[in-house]
Amino acid sequence: MNQGGNRSKIVGILGGMGPEATADLFLKIIRLTPALKDQDHIRVIIDSNPKIPDRTAYILGKGEDPFPALLETALNLKRAGVDFIIMPCNTAHYFLKRLEKETGLPFISIIDAALEELKERVSPPARVGILATDGTIRAGIYHESLKKEGFTPVVPSDERQKLVMKCIYEGVKAGRIAEAREWIKAPLGELQALGVKAIILGCTELPVLFDRTCHKEVLMIDATLALAKKVVSIAS
Secondary structure, eight states, rough: OOOOTTTOOOEEEEEOOSSHHHHHHHHHHHHHHOOOHHHHGGOEEEOTTTTTTTHHHHHTTSOOOHHHHHHHHHHHHHHHTTTTEEESOOOOGGGHHHHHHHOOOOBHHHHHHHHHHHHHHHTTTTTEEOOHHHHHHHTTTTHHHHHHOOOEEEOOHHHHHHHHIIIIIIIIITTOHHHHHHHHHHHHHHHTTTTTTTTEEOOOOOOOHHHHHHOOTTTTHHHHHHHHHHHHHHOO
């Protein structure tokens, strides 16, 4: 798996936002790696820090700044010898440039990975739905990239967005997966009715809901899966 005698890169996961989303990313990296034995796998160092303050609350002006805890966790990974860092939290990408500057390490963006996956499967000027936290939507984390590529971003109505947040915070983060799978149906149906060609699962909690739920009517872009694919291609 190494080329030219170079060692494989060591991946750092700045996780805990939340723990299940972190585990989902790690498992996807494992399953995507073309390994025949333990030694063929990528070395991954995870700092799962669930004490990082809520990113959406901060962006909405209602909570503690998570940047110090994000930076502390990233520096732990740097000291551990990682070559680059990934974050299984879309909203945390609001802080990505600052983290790169302060740590001196490259970060592989889940936003970029999702957009690359989207562009391989859908052509602009298609309408693209975004299921994400209020923080991700308010900060325009996906909007700017989609518009730059010629796509039209579409988000749920305020009423349906409340259900998305309920799925994330009262559903996956609280371990109520079965209930959240029911709650997500209304926002999903609304975006489909608005004529989207694809929907980005732009919160790393959300792919957990779709593992055993089929939605064939519209293309689903799992940002976590897209990131895992990119990591395997870079680090293997």
